[in-house]
Amino acid sequence: MSFFFGLLLVGFVQGCLYALIALGYTLVFGILQFINFAHSDVVMLGAWFAWKYAQWMGVSFSVISIGTSLGILGLSVLSCAAVGFTIERLAYRPLRHAPRINILITAIGVSLFLENFTQLPYVFGSRDKAMPQLLDVYAGFDVGGVRVQYFQIITVVFAFALMALLSLLVYRTRLGRAMRAISFDTRTASLMGIPTGRVIAYTFVLGSALAAAAGILTGVAFGSLSQPSSTSWIRFGLKAFICAVVGGIGSIEGAVAGGLLIGITEQLAGGYISSSYADAIVFGVLILVLMVRPSGIFGVTMREKV
Amino acid sequence: MKAARISAGVGALLCVLGFLLWWGPDHVGYKIALLGLQTAWHASAGLAWAGVGALLMVFGALPCLAGVAIIRGLHDGRLGRAASWGAGLIAWFGLFALFEPREELGYGIGLLLTLLGAALAGPTSIYVWVRSRAARDRAVASAKAASGTLLVVESLDVHYGAVHALKGISLEVQQGEIVTLLGGNGAGKTTTLRALSGLVTPSGGRVLLEGREIATRTGALPPDQIVRLGVSHAPEGRGIFANLTVRENLDLGAYQRRDRAAIARDLEHALTLFPRLRERLRQRAGTLSGGEQQMLAIARAMLARPRLLLLDEPSLCLAPTITQVIFQIIRDINKEGTTILLVEQNAHQALKVAHKGYVLETGEIVMHDDAKVLAASDEVRKAYLGVG
Numbered sequence: 001m002s003f004f005f006g007l008l009l010v011g012f013v014q015g016c017l018y019a020l021i022a023l024g025y026t027l028v029f030g031i032l033q034f035i036n037f038a039h040s041d042v043v044m045l046g047a048w049f050a051w052k053y054a055q056w057m058g059v060s061f062s063v064i065s066i067g068t069s070l071g072i073l074g075l076s077v078l079s080c081a082a083v084g085f086t087i088e089r090l091a092y093r094p095l096r097h098a099p100r101i102n103i104l105i106t107a108i109g110v111s112l113f114l115e116n117f118t119q120l121p122y123v124f125g126s127r128d129k130a131m132p133q134l135l136d137v138y139a140g141f142d143v144g145g146v147r148v149q150y151f152q153i154i155t156v157v158f159a160f161a162l163m164a165l166l167s168l169l170v171y172r173t174r175l176g177r178a179m180r181a182i183s184f185d186t187r188t189a190s191l192m193g194i195p196t197g198r199v200i201a202y203t204f205v206l207g208s209a210l211a212a213a214a215g216i217l218t219g220v221a222f223g224s225l226s227q228p229s230s231t232s233w234i235r236f237g238l239k240a241f242i243c244a245v246v247g248g249i250g251s252i253e254g255a256v257a258g259g260l261l262i263g264i265t266e267q268l269a270g271g272y273i274s275s276s277y278a279d280a281i282v283f284g285v286l287i288l289v290l291m292v293r294p295s296g297i298f299g300v301t302m303r304e305k306v
Numbered sequence: 307m308k309a310a311r312i313s314a315g316v317g318a319l320l321c322v323l324g325f326l327l328w329w330g331p332d333h334v335g336y337k338i339a340l341l342g343l344q345t346a347w348h349a350s351a352g353l354a355w356a357g358v359g360a361l362l363m364v365f366g367a368l369p370c371l372a373g374v375a376i377i378r379g380l381h382d383g384r385l386g387r388a389a390s391w392g393a394g395l396i397a398w399f400g401l402f403a404l405f406e407p408r409e410e411l412g413y414g415i416g417l418l419l420t421l422l423g424a425a426l427a428g429p430t431s432i433y434v435w436v437r438s439r440a441a442r443d444r445a446v447a448s449a450k451a452a453s454g455t456l457l458v459v460e461s462l463d464v465h466y467g468a469v470h471a472l473k474g475i476s477l478e479v480q481q482g483e484i485v486t487l488l489g490g491n492g493a494g495k496t497t498t499l500r501a502l503s504g505l506v507t508p509s510g511g512r513v514l515l516e517g518r519e520i521a522t523r524t525g526a527l528p529p530d531q532i533v534r535l536g537v538s539h540a541p542e543g544r545g546i547f548a549n550l551t552v553r554e555n556l557d558l559g560a561y562q563r564r565d566r567a568a569i570a571r572d573l574e575h576a577l578t579l580f581p582r583l584r585e586r587l588r589q590r591a592g593t594l595s596g597g598e599q600q601m602l603a604i605a606r607a608m609l610a611r612p613r614l615l616l617l618d619e620p621s622l623c624l625a626p627t628i629t630q631v632i633f634q635i636i637r638d639i640n641k642e643g644t645t646i647l648l649v650e651q652n653a654h655q656a657l658k659v660a661h662k663g664y665v666l667e668t669g670e671i672v673m674h675d676d677a678k679v680l681a682a683s684d685e686v687r688k689a690y691l692g693v694g
């Protein structure tokens with residue numbers, strides 16, 4: 001039984017990270033109706049920025065203080081937010097009125113650019129690196145045979161705090177109201193006096209900040225960083241995208257539910273069936289959910305625009 | 307003018323950046339960030355230091371924020387675009403200089419940037435100041451000259467690709483009037499309103515609001531800025547946000563306003579005009595009936611407290627009794643001082659409430675006169691009133 005709960009715990013933590021990334025996909029899709037393929041690269045950038053800042057500050061691989069950890073985390077999140085803003089400004093905004101396929105291809109282009117540009121020797125380099133331990137990952141306690149790490153608790157609390165903040169923002173504030181109005185009809189939203197370009201930019205900033213947080217936590221949990229264009233980053237982002245689709249893309253609750261579902265499924269499948277088939281099972285869940293509910297668990301049927 | 311503003315801003319930024327680079331010990335930005343983080347590190351020992359650390363971090367971020375704000379300000383016009391690219395390049399260059407390990411080079415670039423920035427910012431900011439004063443004087447003078455005339459449309463052309471939708475139409479709306487725009491399907495009524503609210507850019511002619519150009523061939527103000535100037539557009543098909551509640555829809559109408567007390571008063575007033583909406587405030591707007599949605603659209607447009615209200619076919623698809631109610635409310639709103647430009651297919655009702663009317667046919671104005679005269683004229687009676 002402790003084996004089961006152990007898997008459940010790991011899956012839950014993993015699910016929180018997926019949810020953080022899926023929120024970025026879902027926010028952008030809700031507003032612009034396009035899939036930001038560069039999002040998984042922002043996750044990668046988040047982790048690598050943290051590594052870079054740690055290098056600059058001369059942080060070694062031993063455990064470091066909470067103040068420095070938070071500083072690195074904050075700087076890296078801010079940097080990714082800036083990257084998200086820049087991507088939107090330079091790559092997507094000029095295509096606002098272009099056919100949807102153009103912006104999709106651009107997103108793939110941005111993704112390839114980020115993966116390859118960051119491999120340059122004076123950026124991050126093209127080798128795997130060890131991630132400084134911003135927190136002691138191994139410290140923890142036992143509950144009925146299940147090992148619970150403090151780091152896992154921190155990850156879950158942090159992720160849920162961010163999600164709660166995000167849903168407060170979207171459902172309770174003026175900016176959130178503007179975001180929901182734009183997701184329904186951009187043109188009419190601009191007639192309300194909403195500066196649509198600025199609100200869309202904020203959406204990218206928010207999504208990228210969440211992705212950065214997820215990237216750093218993942219990097220710290222694994223203790224090492226795959227090189228920027230590694231397929232492990234792409235697979236990580238892709239699974240988060242599946243979470244968004246399973247939960248119903250465009251829906252915030254859906255992203256969280258999808259994240260947890262996929263995270264837990266992945267771990268249970270890996271533990272009880274076979275870790276080599278875990279990915280296949282995750283994709284199987286996607287197919288199953290889409291067969292029963294084509295618009296995802298929390299998805300609403302798309303309103304056709306006339 | 308815009309270019310001058312931009313160059314003043316960029317110059318000022320260059321000055322600050324350059325001065326920091328030249329005067330600072332070495333790698334200033336890095337030092338500041340490092341200092342902030344180290345202070346934050348010490349914060350685990352004492353909370354007092356955390357405040358200082360945060361302040362330092364904010365200080366380090368300020369020049370970057372200023373840069374973003376300036377780039378953010380430029381989003382229309384070829385010059386603006388070019389300048390934003392230029393500013394981006396300079397920022398890159400500045401960053402490079404900031405992290406340049408060979409110190410003499412960093413200092414040299416810093417000094418150069420300072421001088422360049424000063425040379426750019428000094429004269430241009432004086433130029434901007436002088437020009438903006440002159441522009442303000444002109445605006446005041448022209449507003450005085452045009453008192454009474456709220457909106458002037460001068461030989462406006464609109465193309466959708468190869469389709470010539472509006473062929474040089476001209477119209478005027480006086481303060482306090484209801485002006486109606488009549489015409490059949492595809493005559494260009496909706497296109498006219500879209501050009502007025504900034505949704506489409508005209509290919510010729512211009513639109514003046516109180517003597518100020520809001521749309522010309524070279525570009526139109528974006529819709530959100532036109533709303534700020536006091537034009538509110540209730541679009542064709544109502545444009546209700548079905549996924550939001552009635553209350554949220556109404557709040558969006560007042561998006562640009564900050565005066566909470568006045569908004570609350572206006573909301574109360576709108577709900578008195580449309581009591582049906584009060585009962586449904588917490589309902590999703592998609593669940594409203596057609597008439598209720600139209601009421602919501604008008605109430606929402608009113609909450610922007612417009613001086614000019616653009617209504618696109620408010621009676622479309624409504625039962626006759628509800629149409630009566632809507633037109634009565636249009637009349638009431640106008641009596642309270644809001645000028646209205648009303649696009650209608652229901653010429654009978656529209657001419658009853660309007661002071662003045664224009665008749666559009668395939669993108670051209672074929673008649674315009676007092677509403678009473680139009681209602682009595684043979685052509686209008688035949689074509690739009692179904693009489694004779």
